[in-house]
Structure formats: C-alpha cells, structure tokens
Amino acid sequence: MESNLALYKIFYAVANAGNISRAAEQLHISQPAISKSIGRLEKNLDIILFTRNSRGVSLTDEGKILYQYVNTAFEAISSGEENLRYMSKLGVGHIRIGVSATLCKYLLLPYLKGFVFQYPHIKITIKCQSSIHTLNMLERGEIDIGLIGKPEIAKGLDLYSLGEIEDIFVAAPSYLDNLDLRVPGGGKDFFKNGNLMLLDEENLTRSYIDGYLRRNHIQTEHILEISDMDLLMEFARIGLGIACVVREFVKDDIEQGGLVELPLPVPIPKREISFACSSATGLSQPGRLFWEFCTSTREE
Known part of the structure; x- marks a missing residue:
C-alpha cells in the first residue's frame, strides 16, 4: 500500500x-x-x-x-x-499531567496559571496521585508529563529539573512542650520519643526518608502514616506530632513561629524535583508547548 x-x-x-x-x-x-x-x-x-x-x-x-x-x-x-x-x-489539544496533590499545589499551579492564560484552548487533565503511580502511568503512556521527585534510576525518561527541595522535621511549639513534660528532654531524641508523622510507604518521599534513617542508624518507635503531605503539615500545625515535610512548603509557618524545625544529627540530602516525559513516546504538540513554556519560564 x-x-x-x-x-x-x-x-x-x-x-x-x-x-x-x-x-x-x-x-x-x-x-x-x-x-x-x-x-x-x-x-x-x-x-x-x-x-x-x-x-x-x-x-x-x-x-x-x-x-x-x-x-x-x-x-x-x-x-x-x-x-x-x-x-x-490556535493552540488546541490535550495534555495529561500526573502529579501529587502537594506538588500540584506548590509547584505546578504557578506554571499552569501562566500556560492557560497563553494557551486557553488546550485542555488539561490533572491526575493527582503519588509519584510512584505517576511513573507507572508515564511508562504505560497514560499521561504525557509527570511532575515528580527525581527517581534514583530515571531510565526511559526525559527530565527537566525545577530545582531542589529539602526534607525536614517540624512540630508545633505546644507539642514539643508537652513532649518534654511527658519525657524530660524528649525533644532531643524525638525519633524515639515523639509521634512521627510520615507519608505512607507507597510514596517515593517515604522511601527516600526510610533510606536516610537506615543509613544513619536512626531508630523510630511511633509512626503515624498519612497519604498526603498537606495533611502532614496540618496535623503538625494542630500539635498532633512531628512531621517530615518539605522546608519550602512550611517556610512561612517556621518564620511566624507556628512550627519549629527540629535539629537532625545529619541533614537530609536535598532532592531534585523534575518534569518528566517518556523518552520512547515523546510529547504531542500541546505537550511540547507546555514543556517549552515551563523551561522558558524557569530560565527567566
């Protein structure tokens, strides 16, 4: 033929x-x-x-x-x-983006606002889920672009870095005061004495933190698993426990005294956040427009 x-x-x-x-x-x-x-x-x-x-x-x-x-x-x-x-x-088409709810709120939305203003006729679908699920959807071709914490092995992916983020442990002053009342000096060994709030084990961030704890031989006693980082931050604010969160997302809370950053024996290494697409399938025309818009915006 x-x-x-x-x-x-x-x-x-x-x-x-x-x-x-x-x-x-x-x-x-x-x-x-x-x-x-x-x-x-x-x-x-x-x-x-x-x-x-x-x-x-x-x-x-x-x-x-x-x-x-x-x-x-x-x-x-x-x-x-x-x-x-x-x-x-005209800029007509459809882009499917996978991202966690937290990264969507704090990192993706500013890009979406400018992109939608420039390309109002492109349809955008947001799939909010963990970075692990986002990677799986990229592999199956179910989304065009993912916003993820850079995995240790990025085989088959094209990545564009948005910079680094830093994981820290924070708690409300009231929680730390009560912890010291229950266990004198308990805040100094909060991994053992405190109620640690971490993301669940299906999350790449949790895997990253678990690796940090193992490498530094840090033992934990009480862990509360939560599926969403926004909830982690809210629970920390109301004094429910000590949360592992991203510094950039609680910067205002720390500056205003609503949360206290707890000292670590060894700082948690920063990690990279990136846009990702499949190297095998590439991007559609609308996807390329979004990719180019984000890279040019970042460079400005």
Whole structure:
C-alpha cells in the first residue's frame, strides 16, 4: 500500500492536470517517470485508467470511478493537514499531567496559571496521585508529563529539573512542650520519643526518608502514616506530632513561629524535583508547548 500511495498521488495529479507534462512540472519529476508510474498502477489494477488525446489525457470510465475514491481520500488528507495547522496555530489539544496533590499545589499551579492564560484552548487533565503511580502511568503512556521527585534510576525518561527541595522535621511549639513534660528532654531524641508523622510507604518521599534513617542508624518507635503531605503539615500545625515535610512548603509557618524545625544529627540530602516525559513516546504538540513554556519560564 505504501508504494501504491505514491502511484495514486501521481494518478491524482495527472487526472487533475489532464496532461502528463503539466503533472510532471507540478510533481517535479520527469514525464517518462510519470508514464511509467501510471503504467505500473494500471498493471496492478489490470485496467486502463487514461486514454490519450490531442490535448493530453482523459480518464476512462474505470479511471473516473477510481478518481472519485482517490479524490475523497486526498481531500480528507488535505482537510486533516489543514485542521492540524489550525490547531497548532490556535493552540488546541490535550495534555495529561500526573502529579501529587502537594506538588500540584506548590509547584505546578504557578506554571499552569501562566500556560492557560497563553494557551486557553488546550485542555488539561490533572491526575493527582503519588509519584510512584505517576511513573507507572508515564511508562504505560497514560499521561504525557509527570511532575515528580527525581527517581534514583530515571531510565526511559526525559527530565527537566525545577530545582531542589529539602526534607525536614517540624512540630508545633505546644507539642514539643508537652513532649518534654511527658519525657524530660524528649525533644532531643524525638525519633524515639515523639509521634512521627510520615507519608505512607507507597510514596517515593517515604522511601527516600526510610533510606536516610537506615543509613544513619536512626531508630523510630511511633509512626503515624498519612497519604498526603498537606495533611502532614496540618496535623503538625494542630500539635498532633512531628512531621517530615518539605522546608519550602512550611517556610512561612517556621518564620511566624507556628512550627519549629527540629535539629537532625545529619541533614537530609536535598532532592531534585523534575518534569518528566517518556523518552520512547515523546510529547504531542500541546505537550511540547507546555514543556517549552515551563523551561522558558524557569530560565527567566
């Protein structure tokens, strides 16, 4: 069919021009090549498509029937190309983004606000879930772009860094006061004495923190698992326990005294946050527009 498509293109040009020499000029190929291609198509179909006359060529009855179908096909292709050009110019399309609720709130939304203003006709679907699920959806081609904490192994992904974040442990002053009342000096060894609030084990952040604890031989006693970092921060604010959160997300709380950052024996290494897409499938035109918008915004 692929080789026949080229023959049909030549047939279509000759039928419209009614003349082999004019068709040759339009297609930028020689007249003998045109004649040879028409001959091949006639041989493949076992019919005569053109008759010669003093002014050029004209379609036979069989050729007219074939022309109706070929004309419909090429008009459909032309219409499709025109629609694609229009969509590209107008910025029409669909982008599927995977991101955790917290990263969406604190990092993605500022980019979305500017992008939607610039490309109001592009539909955006946000899938809020853990970074592990986002990576799985990228692998299955169910989303176009993910916003994730950079995994240790990024095989098959194209990444664009948005910078680093730092994990810390925080608590409300009232919780620390009560902890010291229950266990004198309990705040100094809060891993053992405190009620630690961590993300659940399906989260990449939890895996990262568990690795930190193992490497530094830190033992924990009481852990409350929570699926969402926003809830971690809220529970810390009301004095429910000591939460592992991202410093950048509680900066105002710390500055205003609502939360206290607890000293660590060894600082938790910073980690990178990145936009990610599949290297294998690449990005659609709307996806490329979003990717380029975010990278240019970041560079500014």
